[in-house]
Amino acid sequence: MATAEKLARTYTYADYQCWPEEERWELIEGTAYAMTAPLRIHQAVVFEVGGQIRDYLKAQNANCRAYVAPFAVRLPKPNQSDDKTDTVVEPDIVVVCDKTKLDRRGCRGAPDWIIEVLSTSTALKDMNLKRELYEKHGVKEYWIVHPEERWVMIYVLDAQGKYGKPLMLGMDEVSRVITFNDLTIDWAFLAEFDEPLEPNSDSTAL
Numbered sequence: 001m002a003t004a005e006k007l008a009r010t011y012t013y014a015d016y017q018c019w020p021e022e023e024r025w026e027l028i029e030g031t032a033y034a035m036t037a038p039l040r041i042h043q044a045v046v047f048e049v050g051g052q053i054r055d056y057l058k059a060q061n062a063n064c065r066a067y068v069a070p071f072a073v074r075l076p077k078p079n080q081s082d083d084k085t086d087t088v089v090e091p092d093i094v095v096v097c098d099k100t101k102l103d104r105r106g107c108r109g110a111p112d113w114i115i116e117v118l119s120t121s122t123a124l125k126d127m128n129l130k131r132e133l134y135e136k137h138g139v140k141e142y143w144i145v146h147p148e149e150r151w152v153m154i155y156v157l158d159a160q161g162k163y164g165k166p167l168m169l170g171m172d173e174v175s176r177v178i179t180f181n182d183l184t185i186d187w188a189f190l191a192e193f194d195e196p197l198e199p200n201s202d203s204t205a206l
Contacts, residue, residue, distance in 0.1 A: 013074055014083040024070060028129060030086040036121050041193050045117045045147045046092050048189045053095060056183045064097040064112065072106035075137045082108070087133065092117045095179070110134070113179050115143040131155065135163045141179045147171075147190060154178065 010030030019025060024035035050068040057064055069090045076085040093115040096102055101109040114134055116126040126144055134142045138161060144153040150171040155163040156178050169175050171187035 010086065012083060013085040013088050016088050024090065026090055027086055027088045028133060033125065035090065036119070038117075038119050041147045041190075042092075042117050042119055044189065044193070045145060049115065049145075049185055050093050052185055053093065053183070056180065057095075062097075063099065064095050065099070065102065066093065066095045067107075068093050073111060074106070074108045075110065075133065076108065089130070089133070091115065110137040110139045112139070113141040113143075113177070114139050115145060118144060118146045131163065135161075141177070147193070150187075150190070
């Protein structure tokens, strides 16, 4: 099915499972969103931050598990079967502490902590549509990371199950995680991206 056709109607997880593996899509309340190839800095953040979280969880012998995209998270409505579920997202990093939510296909239900790393093509979706979605489904902590502008926005569910005013942090120092109050994320690795790249030999004039 062509991309234009796919975007024109609504879908469920049953449809999602039939799409070619080389294509990456998300479903949000039935609407399909194509996922594009990310920039190098995006992938560096996912790799490095995911590694810091993994190392922390191992050291703590924690029951929680961390995963990086592509990793499908189904967010069904109450009593909704998988085939009828119309929301399936692939967050950049997720931490799941309730192992009953994990199965061979990924995660069914809200992770405890989600991190989305902004790209130009996904910024509005991550900052608005997904923020509302994660609040609605009870994701306890949601980070929006902008590596190029060097800031992180942190949302935490309050007692009423709502995200209040976000905490805005720069990346010139470590960022403390709310869900794990003895875990901090160190952004020092981003210094690599402050250095100019060597010219690509293919683009150098003869």
